[in-house]
Amino acid sequence: MPKLNITHLPQRLKERLAKLERGEEVSKFDVEVLLSPEQIERLHNAQAEQELLRKTHKRPKTKEQEQAIGWKTKLEVRIEIYKQAIAQVEDGMLDGIRKLQAGSEVKAARVYMDAWSKALDEGKASWSVQSVGNIALTRAGFGNGSLVASKRDKEVWAMEDALRKQFECEMSKEEKEQLELLKEHEKAMQKKQR
Known part of the structure; x- marks a missing residue:
């Protein structure tokens, strides 16, 4: 199983917290x-504190007595630690995403430069060297940076979609x-190419 990163962790923590709050085992x-590790240590310390309370005090009979001495069940301790963990993860989300992005950029640069320098050593032309680097990026799963849509691109695409819908509404039945038929043919052609 792949290691969880900052983008997966909040959702997984919330799912586990919901399970604990439902009382599931x-x-x-x-x-x-x-x-x-710090949160695990806090969990163990809180549980040890509750064990000490259990040894020194009798079980409280009312909620007020529980609150007065700080009595909690193991489940309540776990829920409290999970709520703190969720708050901590959500606070560090931006920094975590920036670290992931920086790591991804470093990996992409390394892949590009390795392919680029290898092509240079082979004596290829400069335009060919750049192409080899871009191909290596694509093979490694890094997208082409020029494919990022600008605000204007999105506006143009939205306008094209609106015009296309308008034209389709104005078409006759035969059209x-x-x-x-044209759309079905295009789908069939795409299936053949795969």
Whole structure:
């Protein structure tokens, strides 16, 4: 299983918290697997504190007495730690995403430069060297940076879609049938190419 990163962690923590709040049984390993070492230490300290309370005090009979001495069940301790963990992860989300982005950019640069320098060593032309680097980026799963849509591109695409819908509304029945046939033909051609 791949390592969880900052983009997966909040959702997984919330799912586990919901499970705990519903009262479902969650193993000790499953409770601790999503927590950082500091959070695990806080969990163990809170549980040890509750054990000490259980040894020194009798079980309280009312909620007021529980609150007065700080009595909590293991489930309540786990829920509290998970709520703190979710708040902490959400606070560090921006920094985590920036680290992921920086790491991805470094990997992409390394892939490009390795392919680029290898092509230069082979004596290829400068335009060919750049092409080899871009091909290596694509093979490694990094998208082409020039494919980012600008605000103007999005506006133009929206305008084209609106015009296309308007033209389709103004078509006669025969024209609509022809358009449907054309779309079916294009789909069939795409399937053949695959």
